[in-house]
Structure formats: structure tokens, C-alpha cells
Amino acid sequence: MIKFTVISTKGGVGKTTLTANLGALFADLGLRVLMIDADVQPSLSKFYPLKDPKPAAGLTEVLVRGELAAGCISSTAYPNLDIVVSDDPEGSLPHWLLNRIDRGFRLRVALNSPAVIGAYDCVLIDTQGAVGPLQDAAALAADILVSPITPEILSAREFRDGTMELLERLEPSSALGATLGPMKAVIYRQDRTNDARMIAAGVREDFIKLKGRVTVLDTVVPHAKAYKEAATLRTPVHRHERKRQAVTPSAYTVMHSLAWELIPSLQGTLVEPLSEREEAA
Numbered sequence: 001m002i003k004f005t006v007i008s009t010k011g012g013v014g015k016t017t018l019t020a021n022l023g024a025l026f027a028d029l030g031l032r033v034l035m036i037d038a039d040v041q042p043s044l045s046k047f048y049p050l051k052d053p054k055p056a057a058g059l060t061e062v063l064v065r066g067e068l069a070a071g072c073i074s075s076t077a078y079p080n081l082d083i084v085v086s087d088d089p090e091g092s093l094p095h096w097l098l099n100r101i102d103r104g105f106r107l108r109v110a111l112n113s114p115a116v117i118g119a120y121d122c123v124l125i126d127t128q129g130a131v132g133p134l135q136d137a138a139a140l141a142a143d144i145l146v147s148p149i150t151p152e153i154l155s156a157r158e159f160r161d162g163t164m165e166l167l168e169r170l171e172p173s174s175a176l177g178a179t180l181g182p183m184k185a186v187i188y189r190q191d192r193t194n195d196a197r198m199i200a201a202g203v204r205e206d207f208i209k210l211k212g213r214v215t216v217l218d219t220v221v222p223h224a225k226a227y228k229e230a231a232t233l234r235t236p237v238h239r240h241e242r243k244r245q246a247v248t249p250s251a252y253t254v255m256h257s258l259a260w261e262l263i264p265s266l267q268g269t270l271v272e273p274l275s276e277r278e279e280a281a
């Protein structure tokens with residue numbers, strides 16, 4: 001089982017969209033996927049239709065019990081794709097967590113529960129775009145951190161400084177027996193201007209200097225309307241945009257190349273086109 005946490009120190013960069021689309025693609029590639037919505041604003045929980053639209057339990061029970069029981073998991077409308085929903089509309093969970101001595105490790109420990117181990121091949125955790133105990137717990141639960149970065153000069157600087165702070169703050173946890181996974185940055189929502197390309201190149205150079213703590217993935221996710229359209233339709237973007245008559249590659253191509261970089265054993269495997277009957281369903 002491989003665990004990813006999608007994280008950034010900035011809001012609105014595309015974390016939820018990326019988590020949902022990667023989750024659905026891994027699921028369509030045959031992995032058993034569990035997504036966890038660790039943002040008190042439940043955007044990931046609403047991204048895809050759920051089989052039971054009113055789940056009895058979710059993230060609150062996972063953290064309070066320190067165990068991820070089967071009752072906390074909801075099935076989405078898509079095969080192989082399950083989710084632990086965020087169910088804390090008052091936002092009291094981060095405060096509750098803050099008062100626990102084991103706050104950094106509660107989610108990590110919960111992921112070792114029998115309902116997860118052996119039942120899933122991949123866990124994907126979405127986080128809120130702000131520093132806090134929930135973000136820390138989600139970061140420490142992952143094998144690999146995935147961080148979308150939009151190539152605007154301010155956001156690139158903020159990414160570098162904010163990310164270094166985050167990595168430094170969580171690093172001492174290794175003394176407690178938990179190590180922070182490596183971070184893979186994804187250049188995300190790149191438009192086709194020279195400026196964006198130059199900044200993306202600068203981001204890559206910056207991170208080479210940071211001695212391998214962060215690697216920048218080769219795949220670049222472009223700014224494209226397909227991602228928003230797919231979200232509106234509550235469908236995975238690789239199903240929504242298979243082909244594209246333009247310079248930028250289709251979402252189908254982009255998401256596959258990203259998935260292969262994140263799980264290299266998937267390299268070369270493709271989601272088969274749906275039969276017409278399935279597509280109509």
C-alpha cells in the first residue's frame with residue numbers, strides 16, 4: 001500500500017482537484033483506492049457522488065477513535081474508489097487534535113487498521129491549504145507528499161519558503177520514530193505564456209539547490225477548462241477529456257503521465273476506453 005498526501009501551504013492551488021483526479025485514475029487502472037478528506041471544508045467529500053449520500057461516520061470518528069473502522073468508509077459511484085468524508089462542519093476537529101499529545105501520529109496509526117491494510121493499494125489524503133494540526137497529521141501519515149505549485153512568481157516564492165518551513169517543522173518527528181516522506185512538486189495550472197515557463201524553470205532550479213528534499217516532477221498539468229468542467233460534472237477528468245485538438249496534451253494523457261511518475265510500476269498501463277454502454281450509464 002502506498003500513501004500520498006496532497007499538501008501545500010497556500011490555498012486554492014488545486015489540491016482537491018488533483019487528489020480526486022489521481023484517485024479516480026488509480027482506481028480505473030485497477031488499484032483499490034481510499035481517499036481521505038482531511039480538510040474541514042469538505043470539498044473532496046462532495047467531488048464525486050457517493051452511494052450513500054449521508055454517511056454515518058467519517059474523519060471525526062477516525063481521529064477520535066484512533067482507528068479507521070469499515071463504518072467510516074463510504075463508497076463513491078466509481079468502482080475501486082472509496083472515501084473517508086470530512087464531517088466536521090464546525091471545524092472543531094483541529095482544536096480537539098491540538099490537545100492530544102499524539103496529534104501528529106493519530107492518522108498515521110489509524111491507517112494501520114485492518115479495514116485499510118490489505119483492503120487498499122493506495123491511500124490519497126487531501127489537506128487544507130493552511131498550517132494546522134490536521135495538516136501536520138496528514139503530512140506525517142504519508143509515504144510521499146505531493147504538492148501542486150502554480151507558476152506565478154509570488155506563488156513560486158511562497159511555495160519555496162512555505163514548503164521549507166513545513167519540512168523543517170515536521171522533520172524533528174523523525175526523532176520520534178516517524179520520518180517525513182519525500183516531497184514531489186507538480187507544476188500545476190501552467191498557462192502557455194513564456195513567463196509561466198520561465199518561472200517553472202526557476203522553480204526547478206531552486207529545488208535542485210535544496211539538496212533533494214523536494215523533486216519537481218516532469219509532468220506539468222496545464223491550465224485547462226476540462227478540469228473545471230469535469231468537477232462540475234462530478235466525473236474524473238481522464239474520462240471527461242480523452243482527446244484534444246490543441247497544443248496542450250489532453251487530461252487523459254497528462255493524468256496518466258503523472259500517475260506513472262508517482263507509481264512507476266504503473267508505467268505504460270492505460271485506462272481502456274469505456275464501452276459505449278458504460279459511457280452512457
Ligand SMILES: Nc1ncnc2c1ncn2[C@@H]1O[C@H](COP(=O)(O)OP(=O)(O)OP(=O)(O)O)[C@@H](O)[C@H]1O
Nearest residue numbers: 011012013014015016017129189222223224227228
Ligand atoms: N488544471 C486546472 N486548470 C484550470 N483550473 C483548475 C485546474 N485544476 C483545478 N482548477 C480549478 O481551480 C480551483 C481551485 O482548485 P481546488 O479546489 O482543487 O484547490 P485547493 O488547493 O483544493 O483549494 P483549497 O485550498 O481551498 O482547498 C477550482 O475552481 C478548480 O476547478
Ligand SMILES: [Mg+2]
Nearest residue numbers: 015016039043
Ligand atoms: Mg481543497
